[in-house]
Amino acid sequence: MQDPTTQLSIAFSKAIVAAFGEEYAAIDPLIKPSGNPKFGDYQANVAMSLAKRVGDNPRNVAAKIVDAIDTGDWGEKLEIAGPGFINVHLKTDYLISQLAAVATDEHLGVDQASGGKVVVDYSGPNVAKEMHVGHLRSTVIGDAIARVLAFEGYNVIRQNHLGDWGTQFGMLIENLIDAGAGADTHISDLKTFYQDAKKRFDDEPEFKDRARKRVVALQGGDEKTLELWGKLIDESKRHFNHAYQLLGVLLTDDDIRAESFYNDKLPEVITALEDAGKLKESQGAKVVYPEGFKDEEGNPFPMIVCKSDGGFLYATTDLAALRYRMNDLKADRIVYVTDSRQSQHFAMVFQTVNQCHWRPDNVQLDHVAFGTVLGPDRKPFKTRSGDTVKLIDLMEEAVNRAAGVIAEKTSDLSEDDQKNVARVVGIGALKYADLSSDRIKDYVFDWDRMLALEGNTAPYLINAYVRIQSIFRKGEIDVATVDASKIQLGEDAEKTLALKLLQFGSAVQSVASSLEPHRLCTYLYELASGFHSFYEKCPVLKDGVEPDIKDSRLALSALVARTLKEGLNLLGIDVVDRM
RNA sequence: GUGCCCGUAGCUCAGUUGGAUAGAGCAACGGACUUCUAAUCCGUAGGUCGGUGGUUCGAAUCCACCCGGGCAUGCCA
Incomplete structure (x- = not known):
């Protein structure tokens, strides 16, 4: 389906060709959502840059484009402002039909690529x-x-x-042998296992010698050595898979090369x-x-x-x-x-x-490059004793801290539900903190900030989702019964939300091309923030709300919830129904 | 030395690839709860976008040169 940006781009391109000729067909009309509602819903910034090429002043160029354009079913009003901005006010009916199209689209308006690996x-x-x-x-x-x-x-x-090869495997295999490598050996702690091997390699000449010989045997394809090497790999995979499972990532053994x-x-x-x-x-x-x-x-x-x-x-x-x-x-x-x-x-x-x-x-x-995780001292994040922080420990602490936050709030959740919420919120917060700022920069690791209910955090986004679930639960309404074609956009907060909902596709698209997940985070934060404003101003179930308004707001809320859930899912973050 | 990256409010970060008066959150101050869950919302205040030039209708964004910081710089990965 075509989101407003795409639809307007096509219409403006046609108008530019009609007004100035076929040679301008490839000009990008520079359509963007307006930053400020007083400048309309969308704006076209093409007139200023086009002015020089066609030898006219920008406001005239804008006027010619506006004259030539077919506003079809979308344009309510076009205004020329400032040096030559064309501000587009969209028809409410158009927005509603677009919302309905998004709501019936299993990809929520995200254009599908025609293949490609x-x-x-x-x-x-x-x-x-x-x-x-x-x-x-x-x-x-x-x-x-x-x-x-x-x-x-x-x-x-x-x-x-996986890094499963190299000279360090000599010492690792020898250390495994000394630890008594049996068929059912489990390495309980990879960190001490590795450190132990390293220490012995540095301190014990006899061990070092064995390690070197073992490397030669490994590279030579010695059967017994390969078996031990395989043992190390299996043990490691067991650890990795445990971490992946807790972290909630898609990786499986099938993905290993x-x-x-x-x-x-x-x-x-x-x-x-x-x-x-x-x-x-x-x-x-x-x-x-x-x-x-x-x-x-x-x-x-x-x-x-x-x-x-x-x-x-x-x-x-x-x-x-x-x-x-x-x-x-x-x-x-x-x-x-x-x-x-x-x-x-x-x-x-x-x-x-x-x-x-x-x-x-x-x-x-x-190459999708990313910066370093920093501690509060702005140096690479380490434990108090200066050790690297184990990923498992980090995840456990995230869940524990989330549980602490939940316990502070009064809650009628069962113990099991509280545990689940702590897991989803804690891991979500950890991942979101990592994803929400521009990846190329280093970022400062801060538990309190990532677990805060305010600001651009996973808990804030999940909370917006939870509130919507709460409305449907309270009203005993089945989400499947809402109809997005019945949406009305009488309030500013509703219209703001509607416009934001229609931009999910371009947000996802921009992540796909830039490989910068934080763009999706910014979008979801703005969506959640827009919902919270709507939630304050626009009652849904309260007495005095007309039935058609109630249905409209339910439909709008349902679409926000779906978008939040899908967006978070694309970031690898779960949601809960209550928290 | 050379190359790459970063520098935006007191703090943590956005800024849709050159557009309108640079935006959020935290912290500060002032408001809104017999609530669809105040785990939230609304408002006030806070800026020489590291600096200086340049490009042009228009620059946080592009180009040059500086100043700070990080990283990388032949037989580890």
Whole structure:
């Protein structure tokens, strides 16, 4: 379906062609929702920029567009204001028919892509290492992006690039053996397991020696060693899946394509680079020189793909993974969700596949970079003792703190319900805090702020949803019985809400193209805020409300609830019916 | 040294890719509860958008140069 922005863009484009000629068909009419109601519902800002091209003053240009436009069933009134803004007042009937169309659309007015396959690479924890706060962002942001793209109609392939290979596995396997690796061994705490192995590797020469030999055995494909290695992976997956389940992300074992998956493809990468004429030698290592990268002396800056001892590096693995995703998975777009410290690395990897002409023209590569989670001291978030914060601990604390907030409020919820609300609100708050600010920036972690009922937080949004559920519960009304075509927009608060509801599609669309989930958060916050204003001003069930007004407000509320629920779902956040 | 990113109210953040008087929340102050749940709403106050130039009808947004801060900079990932 066409939202107002799309519909107006088409009408304005036609008017521009009618007024100035076919050569202006590609001009963007610059339609935006008006920031201020006194400037109408939407505005077209095209007249000012067009004025120079057609050699006329902007207000004349605006007048010609207004004369030529067919306002069809949507335009109530068009006004020219200021230097040449065209302010559009929409017909109420049009808004209502649009609301009805959105309400009957299972995608709530989100345009569906005509196919296309997108690989989203996210989370990527390391085997035998505890997931920590550093994994939160990749996992949460990546999951939201995967959900949004799937909702847009893309075929989304999630890829969890587990770190399951490398020299550290020598010490980890030896440590596992010493811990008594039996068939039913469980590692209760990955963090101490890893730290213990590391400490022994540093302190015990005998252990270090065994670890080195074990690496050779692993790389040589020794059966017993591979079995132990597999044990480590299974144990780690058990931990990861527990975290994913509590966090509520989509990742499953089927999404795992670990580093080791690419082991047998690494020699091909080197051969292919050689065939492309891009493989060079430098100080005994094999390297490529991606264009545009220079070292401190201004010389070409290498990316090492094969060490002087013959070993491969993560650049090699990433090239192999990229080739696999383009050639075997047939992806049209490949999205990497990692922290911004890897920006240069990915820029070099992407540049390399471009230079080798490995990337088909239609394939788009994106590095979705994000900043660091900071503590109150504005330094990377750590525990009091200076340790990294375990992801599990973070989630447990979120739930506990949410439970504390709930307990403060009087509530008739059962104990089980309270637990569930604490889980949904706590985890939702944690994820929303991570998603709601521009991902490229670092953000300051603050429990009180993310759990606050005011402001741009998950609890505030969930509360708006809960209030709507409360209305239907109180009125004993089945949501399925409301009819959006019966909506009336008599009050300003109702109209504001209606306009906001119609913008869900473009909000989702802008996340799909920019890969910035915070845009959806901003939208949902404005929607929830608009609902709360409406809730204050526009009684629904109270005495004295005419039946048709009541039905209208119920329909409006129902659509807000659906939009909030769907929007939060796209962010990977649940709702509850009462809190 | 070089490259990338960031700098907006006391604090935490938005700002729809160049549009109208830069917006929220917190904190401060003043209002609204026999309630469809006050877990909310309404109002007041708070700004040299790091700085200086430039581009143009118009700049927080684009370009240049500075100032601060973060990150990355060949054989870890």
